[in-house]
Amino acid sequence: MTKHVVITGANRGIGLGFVRHYLSQGDKVSACCRQPSQASALIQMAEIYGNLNILQLDVTDDASVKALPQHLNDHTIDILINNAGYYGPKGEGFGQLHSAEWQKVLAINTIAPLMVTQICYPMIQKATDAKVVFISSKMGSMGDNQSGGSYLYRSSKAGLNAAVKSLAIDLSSEDIYCAIFHPGWVQTEMGGPNALLTVTEAVEQMTQCIEKLDSESSGKFLNYDGQVIPW
Numbered sequence: 001m002t003k004h005v006v007i008t009g010a011n012r013g014i015g016l017g018f019v020r021h022y023l024s025q026g027d028k029v030s031a032c033c034r035q036p037s038q039a040s041a042l043i044q045m046a047e048i049y050g051n052l053n054i055l056q057l058d059v060t061d062d063a064s065v066k067a068l069p070q071h072l073n074d075h076t077i078d079i080l081i082n083n084a085g086y087y088g089p090k091g092e093g094f095g096q097l098h099s100a101e102w103q104k105v106l107a108i109n110t111i112a113p114l115m116v117t118q119i120c121y122p123m124i125q126k127a128t129d130a131k132v133v134f135i136s137s138k139m140g141s142m143g144d145n146q147s148g149g150s151y152l153y154r155s156s157k158a159g160l161n162a163a164v165k166s167l168a169i170d171l172s173s174e175d176i177y178c179a180i181f182h183p184g185w186v187q188t189e190m191g192g193p194n195a196l197l198t199v200t201e202a203v204e205q206m207t208q209c210i211e212k213l214d215s216e217s218s219g220k221f222l223n224y225d226g227q228v229i230p231w
Helices: 014-024 040-048 062-066 097-123 151-174 200-212
Strands: 004-007 026-032 050-058 079-081 133-134 177-183 221-223
Touching: 004 014, 004 221, 014 026, 014 040, 014 079, 014 200, 040 050, 062 097, 079 097, 097 133, 097 151, 133 151, 133 200, 151 177
Parallel strands: 004 026, 004 079, 026 050, 079 133, 133 177, 177 221
Antiparallel strands: none
């Protein structure tokens, strides 16, 4: 059955990989990005696939988020993938931290995914066995942290994990399942060219896990291949 998949941060990297995957399956995709007119890869794909809709969305702009249901025509959402993220400035160790930049990272990585999910909630409720996906990072794992540093990014992803754990519990009675993924070290602008996984490899494995997502796995912190990651 054809699904409607909504993806944030869809103009490049992992987000674009998800767009390509679901379009290839024949699903309807709403690809959200900040500047659709400059999303050349999405524009090219839209010329090939009639089931791709490119939408303007700035996940940290309240007005932009509130307008999303109107842009989606309040259609049912079967899968929402909160992919948009921001690492922040690299190399800012303890002693060089700046609160404004930290707040920006938290706004994009921790708060925005939940606000987008909240505004989409009525459309998610219309689906049968809806899936809500959050792209996190193993760097948000406190149990896995052996190297320190990366205060901004680590804390933002740890906060996201905590929020989604609560969300999974709150939505469990409605058969809405939540997935928290570490996508692996992927060859993207953030991951760099020496990363171990291609976008296609990471997306293919995550989408297999998304397909199997159920009440038992909802709310768990998962590696891209489905292995559980310690909090």
